[in-house]
Amino acid sequence: MTIQQYFPSFEKDLTDAIEKEAVHKSFSAGEIIMRTGQYIKSTILVLQGRIKIYRESDEGGEFLMYYLGPGEACAISMICAIQSSTSEVTAKAEEDTEVVMIPLQLMESLMSKYKSWYQFVIQTYRTRFDELLSVIDNIAFRNMDERLEFYLKRYANESGKKLISLSHQEIAYDLNTSREVISRLLKKMEQRNMVKLYRNMVELL
Amino acid sequence: MTIQQYFPSFEKDLTDAIEKEAVHKSFSAGEIIMRTGQYIKSTILVLQGRIKIYRESDEGGEFLMYYLGPGEACAISMICAIQSSTSEVTAKAEEDTEVVMIPLQLMESLMSKYKSWYQFVIQTYRTRFDELLSVIDNIAFRNMDERLEFYLKRYANESGKKLISLSHQEIAYDLNTSREVISRLLKKMEQRNMVKLYRNMVELL
DNA sequence: CTGCGAAGGTGACCTGGGTCACAAAAACTG
């Protein structure tokens, strides 16, 4: 079945155990899966779609951390699940999304029983930790133009398309800046032949 | 012995195992323990002193992530150790420091044998992940004055002293800004009676 | 086709904070 397919590193027994005890769930595009301060009782594995993980400030600012796609899991939900503490971030379905929710206790028992699960968890931490490091690099050391370029490239990479369907406003939210700034910078990039601009779309060249 | 003392959550057997197989090491103040790009083969537990974990940019910028004190461990070294990959950060002894190095294979076997070790590792990930989140919050959403305030408070907290022995230049490095900016902001804080300034020292009020 | 809302463009202006140049203390050294 699907778990097998998206998580090929899992042992057969592990796949079965998850299949038997975990809960499948669907979210439609735009739905909030988890919000700041919410109590977490399960970890999330993504089967289909895309989930956006971002941080919200008290003053309504918003800041993209990373996206989760099929075959990936939310490190934060893992950590919190184990500690059964509250989330510090918001998760939103960017597209229609299908996930498997693994409750706290199951998580524990899988951990001691299946080496491939343990390794998957470690791998997940590692990847997300790295991702956070690169986020920090970007905001600490780079200017807006470089950050925008990085953002577009990453987006294109992860979605596999060169045509990025985002309005300037949406990009601005993700980078915690204003629409005008993004418009100006994109215009500059267009003049340098790095992108081509359309309504609600940016094409990377 | 000391491991027992600084890591009271460890089972007796675990303490013994570490005592027997891991290596004690000392670093003097200012020594680099681990640098960006270096291959990591062991995890570090801190017994004495203080270690500063920071990120370096290509252009020589520097950016503090967090400090490690007695009883704490380096999450990054754990993750990298397990993956036997390279480090993305630099670790420097801030004071004379004593650590225990736990080699990769030992790490693995402790993980499956001792529940208290497994929990310690998870706990460490959690703490550091949170710390990174708050670092991101700060640089993404806050201005320099708030960041400086946060920085000083954290420093005071962690060292347990209200007298902070740092030059303006050192603070500036940690926050990846310039000395002048820190001087100006500290002066303003002094006028607002939040701190008192001395040479090479800041006192939090 | 018209009218309206959403997206994008643009100029004017402001501010935080980075940079430069230099002065004044403070501390260390012979």
Next chain:
DNA sequence: CAGTTTTTGTGACCCAGGTCACCTTCGCAG
């Protein structure tokens, strides 16, 4: 204690990027 080094203070200036005001363009619904 005269000279040197380190730290701190400060004014002048600049630039990225945030803010505001307002315009244009596109696409859609009636």
